[in-house]
Amino acid sequence: MAKPNKTLTIIGIIFLAIGLTLAIIGFANFFKSLGSDKKPTLFWCSFVGIPVIVAGGVCLSLGLKHKISQHILNQSAPLLSKSIKIAVDAAQNATMVCECGQENAAANAYCTACGKQISIVCGNCNSVLPVHSVYCSHCGNKL
Ligand SMILES: [Zn+2]
Numbered sequence: 835m836a837k838p839n840k841t842l843t844i845i846g847i848i849f850l851a852i853g854l855t856l857a858i859i860g861f862a863n864f865f866k867s868l869g870s871d872k873k874p875t876l877f878w879c880s881f882v883g884i885p886v887i888v889a890g891g892v893c894l895s896l897g898l899k900h901k902i903s904q905h906i907l908n909q910s911a912p913l914l915s916k917s918i919k920i921a922v923d924a925a926q927n928a929t930m931v932c933e934c935g936q937e938n939a940a941a942n943a944y945c946t947a948c949g950k951q952i953s954i955v956c957g958n959c960n961s962v963l964p965v966h967s968v969y970c971s972h973c974g975n976k977l
């Protein structure tokens with residue numbers, strides 16, 4: 835698998851180099867001719883160069899695709915799973931202290947120690963909110 839990818843990458847780099855050179859020659863010639871009466875004789879180089887750059891870019895991206903996606907995956911997978919774990923932990927560890935002093939999970943509707951209602955549900959967005967909330971912290975709905 836590594837061989838065709840490498841070939842594509844090399845072809846892509848060569849195409850990019852040729853295309854860039856042609857485009858630069860063409861544009862340099864065009865801008866040079868702007869100040870003088872001479873016609874831009876080499877401007878066609880840009881028209882040839884740009885498709886060559888595009889072709890080179892396609893080859894390069896195809897050649898590097900496997901490598902890059904693998905790299906991104908390797909880099910982001912642990913980071914992603916870590917941030918998911920942190921978010922899950924935070925959601926699970928979110929607590930609400932009842933008037934009786936008992937600490938309850940924030941998602942609990944009633945206190946586990948005294949049975950008092952400790953949270954209400956927003957009628958607009960269904961968010962679980964502390965029982966004395968006046969406005970929903972998620973949607974701003976008046977409760
Ligand atoms: Zn309680």
Ligand SMILES: [Zn+2]
Nearest residue numbers: 956959970973
């Ligand atoms: Zn709401």
